[in-house]
Amino acid sequence: MEGSCKQQAESPDSQALVIPERKVCLFTEEERKQIQEIALTVAEQVKGIYQNIEVADGPAFSSNIVEFTGEQCKEVVSILGQAGFVSITKDCNMVNPEKILAFYSEYLNQRESMVTIFQVNPDGFIGAVTFLYRKNELQTYYVGIGWQQGGIPEIRSTLENSIAEIKLTEKGYFIYSYEILIPHSSLCQYWRTSPISDKCRELIQKYITGLSYVNCNMPVTNWDSSNVEDILMHCMFEEIYRICTGVIFRTKNRTVPW
Template sequence: MKRKSILLVLCIGMILTSCESKISLNSTDVKNEKNQKNTTMENPDKGYNLPIDEDKKKEAVNDCEEIMGIIRDIYSEYNGIQEADQNTAEQMMNRMKEIIKQNGNPVIGSDHYSVMDNYQKMEQFLKSAEQEEKGSVILYEADTDGGITRKEYSYDGKEMSVMSAKMIWSEDTEPVLTYISLSKIKEWAYTENGNFCYELCVPEPPEVTEIVDGSCIIRVKPLSEECREYSKKYVSTFGYQGNNLLCSNWNAEDMQGLDYNGLYEYFYQMKYGEKFTAEKEVVGIPAEEFENVIMTYLPVTKEELREWAVYDEQSNMFIWERLGCGNYSPTHFGLSLPEVTEVRNNEDGTIVLTIHAVCDSVVCNDVVITHELTMKIQDDGTIQYVGNRILDNGIDNIPRYQYRLGNLQN
């Protein structure tokens, strides 16, 4: 999933409607509910940009330099290449992780669905903190720029803090420290889903004029290899913004509510392995091309598409409009990451994926909704999606979907 430190979320004049704007610390999220009171600061001060002990700072810098030294050859091999290709970047990070993990500390990549190696040490630290036991743990993150981030989490029996240090490469392939900071953690939880959710102390209005997001979710306990594969291959392309494949209820007998004009670019990317691009904000897609892409992945007919999607009969084209401020109001939920947590194979040949929407933007909730996506593998090996069902009335907890072209209603 997306990992970050402090993210500046710019207010662009639109109301951000979303799931609850606080960390969920109920009994379903925290393994040891009786210690919930210990994960919230009673009298929080500013808690950020705290002074760092010189010995601790020196230790962090030395650790980073040592790690950079042992991954230098890997970075030199990939230098510049990984910036243009995501797969290459992941290959580089995985090789870096293999080296870094040998020191016994937890290490993770900055890519979505990255596996935390040596996660047991991180999990033990969090479980001990739930029991009010003092301790610390160091987590390394291999980044797509070839650098690393070192995060040292400490718990003193009452409060948790994190010291973060980021080191990158100079043009001469020398390690350079870009920042080091110490912040208190306002709230935190280790959830039953294996995620470390927390909110850093950050500047708040009126001290700042922009919203500073200090929330973060780190997957500690890895998903199974099967779940990671299905997450990356079959659901990560769609997410929860710009289309409603995963955030609406539909099935093979009730498909007219899907936003086909919005879905086109995502299915195009799946089919051709590259993002759909257009020179203009609004373009017409020839009917044959549009229908071929959509019908590869959904059990709909040409006649149904021309009835349910925005189609211009005179030009024989379907309309596509770029996602932007004019047709999309940003929401925290829209930034959620779909995470497959279970794969079930049915006797009729269909595959049902249980998916959690994981939102680490402001709300810090690793199960905003749970839904089941049903798909079927065709004879030619392609996938057809045949239904999505949001469980436990979860659709009532997310923003109403905004159709790409604005003239369709849920």
């Protein structure tokens, strides 16, 4: 049965965060259970990487793993990719992106479709995000997988939400936004589906990462010393300071020293 889509994050050790109900949930109870089972089965395939981890006390939305490296994240992505799942982590090309492309094509043609993306967070937490297009509506069902000592996976949270918009750009960015903004999340979420070179990733890290997406037109404006005023917007000084010095600018008493 389809029920009311309660957009609720459930966790075993904290009070649930309840977001106001919005639409009828597109996911059936059977589908939600199946997605959870698949997420745990997928996690079992990479439990060897987590077998010797040390887990500290902490919030349910974090892995609380004392140390998890970028290389371990990439190893998890590789194993999941070889098993046929869409997976991604920081500083790593998405594996099996063609499944997102197929989902987006079905969406454009108004045909029912579903796809799941496994995102490996830098701390080792795995988020399984399932997109569903049905009855001219878009929704997601999120399953957060954490880890117990000894590399035992467990579901830490689930969340249903309606999607306001999705878009696949020409440069390969899959962008989506929620109808109801999730606490502590950005206005838009995105993944890159197209691969990029290590050199391009290096340049992004050096010149783009950290730029504010609010009131920042420097990357999309042709400018030089003659029209620099066109990019001198809110927070621009801090952005240029970080790019030039590699250090995040800190003010004292909210003033810029002379």
